[in-house]
Amino acid sequence: xxxxxxxxxxxxxxxxxxxxxxxxxxxxxxxxxxxxxxxxxxxxxxxxxxxxxxxxxxxxxxxxxxxxxxxxxxxxxxxxxxxxxxxxxxxxxxxxxxxxxxxxxxxxxxxxxxxxxxxxxxxxxxxxxxxxxxxxxxxxxxxxxxxxxxxxxxxxxxxxxxxxxxxxxxxxxxxxxxxxxxxxxxxxxxxxxxxxxxxxxxxxxxxxxxxxxxxxxxxxxxxxxxxxxxxxxxxxxxxxxxxxxxxxxxxxxxxxxxxxxxxxxxxxxxxxxxxxxxxxxxxxxxxxxxxxxxxxxxxxxxxxxxxxxxxxxxxxxxxxxxxxxxxxxxxxxxxxxxxxxxxxxxxxxxxxxxxxxxxxxxxxxxxxxxxxxxxxxxxxxxxxxxxxxxxxxxxxxxxxxxxxxxxxxxxxxxxxxxxxxxxxxxxx
Ligand SMILES: O=C(O)CCC(=O)C(=O)O
Ligand SMILES: [Fe+2]
Numbered sequence: 001x002x003x004x005x006x007x008x009x010x011x012x013x014x015x016x017x018x019x020x021x022x023x024x025x026x027x028x029x030x031x032x033x034x035x036x037x038x039x040x041x042x043x044x045x046x047x048x049x050x051x052x053x054x055x056x057x058x059x060x061x062x063x064x065x066x067x068x069x070x071x072x073x074x075x076x077x078x079x080x081x082x083x084x085x086x087x088x089x090x091x092x093x094x095x096x097x098x099x100x101x102x103x104x105x106x107x108x109x110x111x112x113x114x115x116x117x118x119x120x121x122x123x124x125x126x127x128x129x130x131x132x133x134x135x136x137x138x139x140x141x142x143x144x145x146x147x148x149x150x151x152x153x154x155x156x157x158x159x160x161x162x163x164x165x166x167x168x169x170x171x172x173x174x175x176x177x178x179x180x181x182x183x184x185x186x187x188x189x190x191x192x193x194x195x196x197x198x199x200x201x202x203x204x205x206x207x208x209x210x211x212x213x214x215x216x217x218x219x220x221x222x223x224x225x226x227x228x229x230x231x232x233x234x235x236x237x238x239x240x241x242x243x244x245x246x247x248x249x250x251x252x253x254x255x256x257x258x259x260x261x262x263x264x265x266x267x268x269x270x271x272x273x274x275x276x277x278x279x280x281x282x283x284x285x286x287x288x289x290x291x292x293x294x295x296x297x298x299x300x301x302x303x304x305x306x307x308x309x310x311x312x313x314x315x316x317x318x319x320x321x322x323x324x325x326x327x328x329x330x331x332x333x334x335x336x337x338x339x340x341x342x343x344x345x346x347x348x349x350x351x352x353x354x355x356x357x358x359x360x361x362x363x364x365x366x367x368x369x370x371x372x373x374x375x376x377x378x379x380x381x382x383x384x385x386x387x388x389x390x391x392x393x394x395x396x397x398x399x400x401x402x403x404x405x406x407x408x409x410x411x412x413x414x415x416x417x418x419x420x421x422x423x424x425x426x427x428x
Contacts, residue, residue: 004380005051006075013049020049036346038315038372045338045352045376046312052377054078057338058085059354060100060112067113070356074381076336078354085110094268101274104351105341106281107365109269114360115331117386119261124333124387124399126255127304127408128152132232136252139230143214144168147222151229154222156398165221171213192243194319194370197420203322208239208246226402227308234258234302236415244320245301245415247422254299262299262329262412265360274364281366286417289325290365297327302412309335309405313375315346323417327364333357335407336382341373348372357384378407 004012035043045052059078061067071077088099088109100110115123132138133150140146146168147154158165195203220228237249271290275281279288301321305313318328332355339361342350350372355361363369389400416422 004074005048016049016051020047037349038340038342038346038374041340041350041352042312042315042374042376045340052338054338054352054354056082057352057354058083058102058110060085060110060359061354061356063098064113067356070336070382070384073384074336074379076354076379076382078352083351088270088273091268091270094264097268099269102351105368105371107274107363107368108341108371109274109362109364110353111265111268111360111362112356113358114265114268115261115333115358117358117384120333120358120387121396121399122257123261123331123410124403124408126257127232127306127333127410128399128402129156131234131255131304132229132306137233137237140225140228142211143171143217144220144225145171151222151226155226158221158223159398165223167219168222168225169219170215170217172215172217192320194317194324195244195322196324197322197417200322200420200422203244204247206242206244208242208244208248211241229306230311231306232304234304234410234412235299236301238301238303238320251300258410258412259299261331262327263297265329265362266293266297266327269362283325283366286325289418292418293327293364296418297414299329299412299414301415302410305409305411307335307337307375307378307407307409309378309380311378315340315342315350315372315374317370317372318413319370321369321413321415322420323414324369325365326369326414326417327362328369328414329412330361330363331410331412332359332361333408333410334383334387334403335405336379337375337407337409338377338379339373339375341368341371343367343371346372354379356382357387375409380405 004010005016007013054076057078059071059080061071062078062080083102083104085100085102088101090097097111097114102108129150129152132152134146134148147166154164154166193199233252235254236245236247236251239246271293275288275290283289334357336354336356339353339355340350341353342348383404387400387403389397
């Protein structure tokens, strides 16, 4: 496997160096000194030249010998001695799941290697072939009239017969109204008011205007457009223009397999060890909800993120959920990434965690759910072997080909607190 940016004689390294020298010729040092600690960390990990040193990035795969080939892939390797962390006692119901916490971010739980290779393949197939299609919204719906069977399935057929690689037409050239409201390209970051049970009625009533399809996007073959897929909605519909859920649209279906994966992640955690008797977090009126997550955690919304190797997700807080504490389960598939998580503002220096395929992260509780986080770097050439093409499995080949430069993140949330009655405007 080529190590590209790690190898100073490679064309990729030389190109990155040329671009770096060009971009730093007029570098504004004064501006850089104004960067928040979060911004400075993002810049560091985004850099193509010199490629970032991951020596202070927590890489829990290093604790697992069976992941040695993953750690070597692409030459990207973090460290397991950088951060204070503690392993939780395994639950008797899931003795093989390893869960870790760190005192830096109370409520953050890391489950490295949570998903078996088989489950990872299943979720990759689900994300692309079953989920990123009608009736679930994707970033492409606003600008394009997508085939009902989904772009992925059109591309699959086109592999055997090029004439099937139909041109997908822009929406703006027709009179059909748009069905979603998000521009294509990287996710837009809009400052929104945090949702809470008490402002639910106002959020519900906020108009959610449809946005306008672009008049400049060209028709594209399905095989080119699939590379521009960035997200697909799960469950309650999200309105990107206001960064609020649009509850008037009803709730999209949550896939059973996915819901089971999320429930099993939440149930695999010894929550009493995460929060403990001396829990200093402010849980508000509802008290320490973690005590009943084993019974009442129920995912009802989320997003599947599709990252190509140069994509990033800027620092943000997911504050649209009415419940600001319930577990958010985040699953990584495909290429590895650097994940940053800090505090309630960008002024807190974030910790950096290397997330690899099959890892799950749970963000929970008042401190962690409102913490700034982001993904400044997808690490090139890190597709694990079990997701690469297999000689005896020709059906996997198109997935392997797409995943070679892709990271998928399935990010699942619970929007409402326990007992919240949406029909009564939120009163219990
Ligand atoms: O890709 C990730 O690991 C995080 C995604 C995320 O933070 C989000 O979808 O809100
Ligand atoms: Fe997020």
